[in-house]
Amino acid sequence: MGSVRLIQLSKNEDLRGKLVSIEGQKDIPFDIKRIYYIFDTDEQQARGYHAHLNLSQLVICVRGECEFLTDNGVTKHSFHLNTPSEGLLLQGVIWREMCNFSHDCILLVLASEYYKPDDYIWDYSKFLTEAKIND
Numbered sequence: 001m002g003s004v005r006l007i008q009l010s011k012n013e014d015l016r017g018k019l020v021s022i023e024g025q026k027d028i029p030f031d032i033k034r035i036y037y038i039f040d041t042d043e044q045q046a047r048g049y050h051a052h053l054n055l056s057q058l059v060i061c062v063r064g065e066c067e068f069l070t071d072n073g074v075t076k077h078s079f080h081l082n083t084p085s086e087g088l089l090l091q092g093v094i095w096r097e098m099c100n101f102s103h104d105c106i107l108l109v110l111a112s113e114y115y116k117p118d119d120y121i122w123d124y125s126k127f128l129t130e131a132k133i134n135d
């Protein structure tokens with residue numbers, strides 16, 4: 001069963017400001033093979049609408065805010081992401097949808113695998129089947 005968890009990222013804070021660092025296999029349970037970020041998203045625009053067969057991700061809203069909807073085939077959750085000091089950890093087969101992006105939103109994603117179009121599940125009923133197989 002895919003899992004979704006909000007994790008608090010430890011901040012190094014001093015008079016100069018704040019710094020967050022994330023180390024693979026230490027702060028998150030995977031090696032980081034890829035980083036990407038989503039920005040300049042139209043506020044009316046939704047993204048995602050897919051799952052992955054084999055991918056773990058940590059999603060951090062480093063600026064602005066957005067809604068991040070998750071579904072593991074049984075349970076759906078909605079997260080309001082609006083701080084760089086927490087990350088949404090997605091592991092296993094999770095359907096995801098993102099919406100209500102503020103104009104300044106920057107969504108940073110750390111991923112366990114290289115970009116692989118074959119890893120995407122775009123069809124919701126296929127997602128439900130895969131979510132059950134991996135239960």
Ligand code: TYD
Nearest residue numbers: 034035036038046047048049050114115116
């Ligand atoms: P897509 O996965 O559709 O974005 P979303 O997370 O909103 O569903 O990716 C958008 C485009 O960017 C698509 O043409 C594939 C490309 N892309 C890469 O080249 N590398 C990547 O790591 C990702 C995530 C996407």
